[in-house]
Amino acid sequence: MSEVMSAYIYNAGGGPEVIELIERPIPTVGSGEVLVKVEAFGLNRADVQQRKGVYPPPPGASDIPGLEVSGSIVAVGEDVTDWSIGTRVAALLAGGGYAQFVNVPAELLFRIPEGLSSVEAAALPEVCATVVSNLFIEGDLKSGETILIHGGAGGIGSMAIQLAKAAGARVLVTASSPEKLEYCLSLGADEGINYREDDFEARVKELTDGQGIDLILDVIGAKYLERNIRALAVEGRMVVIGLQGGTKAELNLGVLLGKRARIIATTLRSRPLSQKSEIVKQTVARVMPLVDAGKVSINVSKVFDFSHLTSAHEYFDSGEHTGKIVIEV
Template sequence: MRAIEYRGAGGPEVLTEVDRPMPVPGPGEVLIKVAAFGLNRADVQQRRGVYPPPPGASDIPGLEVSGTVEALGEGTVGLAVGQRVCALLAGGGYARYVAVAAGQVLSVPETVDLVDAAGFMEVACTVVSNLFLEAGLARGDTVLLHGGAGGIGSMAIQLAAAAGARVLVTASSEEKIAHCLALGAAAGINYREEDFAARTKELTDGAGADVILDVVGAKYLEPNVRALAKDGTLVVIGLQGGAKAELNLGVLMAKRARVAGTTLRARPLEQKAKIVAAVKEHALPMLANGTLTLSIDRRFPFTEAALAHEYFDSGQHTGKIIVKF
């Protein structure tokens, strides 16, 4: 089968098209003929050599795909050959075929384009697991989303707003803020021009955000804690701004606040299955009826996957980047 691997660590030039053996689905697994895959920051971090795949995962990058069921492993139930599906992966998505546990696969609604569905699973699972299962976001809460115009941010805005939360976002330009407002954000903060912690306090009459979803890490730890409300939760899911920072525990304790760090890729299969089940219950019906939209920026052909990475690296995109066969 056709696949892409990274020849060393570096820029988009390390992407190399190769021939690999087709995977064989094991017990409880499904083999998917891939129509398209989503490009995620984890793919880029792996390409740069700072985010290796977890033990046992494929060295082929790619955390989400859409396609059709090609074959079922022994004992696999609930899916059928030829069915349109999307899947969450620990790796292996940059290939024509991938084998994955059935618990990480969802049926793609007929109302949704199969190629675009490649941009659903990773962001939906990230948002549902962190905002709702981890942080307990509830109606009436205020949530601050960093990187609101990206794939995760675009999904988080819609799901949080639909749950009755007030959504604040940070972004790098007025154009990206406009994108976020169109998706349902109540207000946007240009982090290049404003102190986002101070502005969050202003927008909440001094109370702060009940939940903060952060992809930056160390650089934002102190201002994030300042921006938190009493009894608030900061969930860190990315380290774009570094991994080490000082934390004033006195401020954290005075706010009775909580800092949680999570990853999705290396979770055990049973945890991933629980998250996918929650996505199926809460997000998939919204996708099917059109109340949740997939924010797709560009679609690149498989032969231009390196160009897709270049575009991602440029930081110009809003929403998801898709690579299709």
């Protein structure tokens, strides 16, 4: 095996033109880690935000982007007893995935089920861990409750629809076009709202007979804050996981108090290993049986070759995609 690998970094903040192919030494596997030969990796909005210069990697993380990979284990570090060389795995990362090899703490590995391709497996770790942590651990979604998922046609939204439905929730989504809403409905969403044509707050009141939403999964942030709060039901919760619509907005605390509502803001990437490990455990327990049973659609919308990573970012920036974009190494 060569001592060097190909990888991508961002040489500045900006558009896809800042993506640069480099050579790096293959990582050394440390205690408690495995070394994965990467076969595919997912492209996530966090990667794009990092490329733009607004979402830097957490302290200690690799400057190589990439938050999820699939591949096979080629080396095992000390104190790793549950994994062996040759095992096909997917992995959740804080960075380092845009490369031919990456070292991963053993606690953040997912065993790839038989019959699942590397491309499909690469689309699972980040979205599944994000959805499980925010819908069920933070948001405490229960059967019979109603959830509103903003950006339902994206990678996270696609998985959130399916896992919420599997948990017995009623699912409402927002999206930007009739085609994207049809896609969401095909995954199990009960109602779709075209945010370019309709006021989602007014539609929520109609669709819930004025009761409001028990849980909102929000990727927009400031732009939707006031309307989201008004759309919540009594004792409703809102989990903010993205800031596509800005970072600052006024909040009427009186409305929040009157509803006994909660706003929860989370990120996954910067959490300590102990928390990520618990999220991965719960994700494996909740999601993998559904994957094994064929009850989850993984929804890879487009696959790019490793040499065409810039094109993959351009496609992501176009806003045309639904589901996940995956790069095959």
